[in-house]
Amino acid sequence: MKKTVFVFSSLIIALLVLFKLSEYSYRSGNLNIELLISIIAVLFFVIGVYINKKGLTKDGSKPIPIDLKKLEDLGISKREYEVLEQVIKGLSNREIGEKLHLSESTIKTHVSNLLVKLDVKRRTQAIQKAKELKIITE
Amino acid sequence: MKKTVFVFSSLIIALLVLFKLSEYSYRSGNLNIELLISIIAVLFFVIGVYINKKGLTKDGSKPIPIDLKKLEDLGISKREYEVLEQVIKGLSNREIGEKLHLSESTIKTHVSNLLVKLDVKRRTQAIQKAKELKIITE
DNA sequence: TTGGAACTCATACTAAAGTACCAAAAGTGT
DNA sequence: ACACTTTTGGTACTTTAGTATGAGTTCCAA
Numbered sequence: 140m141k142k143t144v145f146v147f148s149s150l151i152i153a154l155l156v157l158f159k160l161s162e163y164s165y166r167s168g169n170l171n172i173e174l175l176i177s178i179i180a181v182l183f184f185v186i187g188v189y190i191n192k193k194g195l196t197k198d199g200s201k202p203i204p205i206d207l208k209k210l211e212d213l214g215i216s217k218r219e220y221e222v223l224e225q226v227i228k229g230l231s232n233r234e235i236g237e238k239l240h241l242s243e244s245t246i247k248t249h250v251s252n253l254l255v256k257l258d259v260k261r262r263t264q265a266i267q268k269a270k271e272l273k274i275i276t277e
Numbered sequence: 278m279k280k281t282v283f284v285f286s287s288l289i290i291a292l293l294v295l296f297k298l299s300e301y302s303y304r305s306g307n308l309n310i311e312l313l314i315s316i317i318a319v320l321f322f323v324i325g326v327y328i329n330k331k332g333l334t335k336d337g338s339k340p341i342p343i344d345l346k347k348l349e350d351l352g353i354s355k356r357e358y359e360v361l362e363q364v365i366k367g368l369s370n371r372e373i374g375e376k377l378h379l380s381e382s383t384i385k386t387h388v389s390n391l392l393v394k395l396d397v398k399r400r401t402q403a404i405q406k407a408k409e410l411k412i413i414t415e
Numbered sequence: 416t417t418g419g420a421a422c423t424c425a426t427a428c429t430a431a432a433g434t435a436c437c438a439a440a441a442g443t444g445t
Numbered sequence: 446a447c448a449c450t451t452t453t454g455g456t457a458c459t460t461t462a463g464t465a466t467g468a469g470t471t472c473c474a475a
Contacts, residue, residue: 216420216421216422217421218421218422218423219421241422241423241424242423242424242425243424244423244424244425244426245422245423245424245425248422248423248424249422261431
């Protein structure tokens with residue numbers, strides 16, 4: 140997003156100011172050099188954190204992208220989920236059947252059940268819904 | 278995108294070096310302090326980045342969200358793009374027609390042309406393709 | 416072992432989706 | 446004005462999707 144660009148630009152400007160200040164401090168001798176180092180350190184620390192603020196879970200115990208709980212709640216079975224994955228890939232019922240070594244009829248049954256469980260009318264909507272529910276790895 | 282972050286990081290580092298050089302030429306002698314500042318800055322930057330080892334995955338930071346150039350290359354017209362947006366939302370041809378005040382026939386024509394231009398067979402594949410090409414705002 | 420999911424597959428049907436033409440109106444650039 | 450693209454819409458057709466229903470199988474827990 141352009142937000143990232145904005146943030147970086149602001150940081151660069153801040154950096155500029157900081158360096159100007161440091162330059163000034165050399166001449167006037169007003170600024171404490173330790174304070175300057177601290178500011179720079181904190182600043183760059185913030186930059187680093189900001190870059191990947193997306194994953195602030197430092198416990199590292201949640202690397203699971205798929206929401207298995209929602210699958211449970213919706214009552215989607217293992218086989219149905221496999222079919223859903225292929226539907227999202229854009230395969231036809233026949234192609235899914237060939238891939239999973241099942242008949243087209245079976246796929247139709249699974250898809251039909253999936254549509255009910257996802258509360259949608261078409262497979263294209265199922266794709267959207269699955270992404271909303273974070274049921275799949277995008 | 279990772280690339281944007283990388284570019285900006287490089288820019289910051291380049292700025293750092295530039296200022297260091299300018300100060301060096303203007304007030305040579307106290308190289309140790311400036312070097313120390315630089316090292317600390319980079320160090321804390323790295324610390325900040327790697328404190329969340331989750332990494333910089335999907336950032337989606339592009340100045341332009343939609344890749345208009347690809348739309349040009351594919352020869353997708355304005356109307357076709359509007360239809361594509363609705364297809365991705367999971368609407369049926371009839372629903373799209375009602376939404377855009379067009380007949381279902383017209384939508385079918387647009388969709389059919391879209392499938393050819395996107396080089397896919399089904400609308401479900403068109404959804405995938407559009408996301409691959411970053412033609413849409415996800 | 417038995418009842419209930421889950422899985423499989425079939426038939427028959429309706430509803431969308433998609434293809435293959437055609438054609439006319441409207442805008443665009445030369 | 447003329448050629449060109451876009452947009453719109455139609456008919457007729459084939460294919461895919463989806464529904465409804467039934468039924469046989471397997472697997473697991475009570």
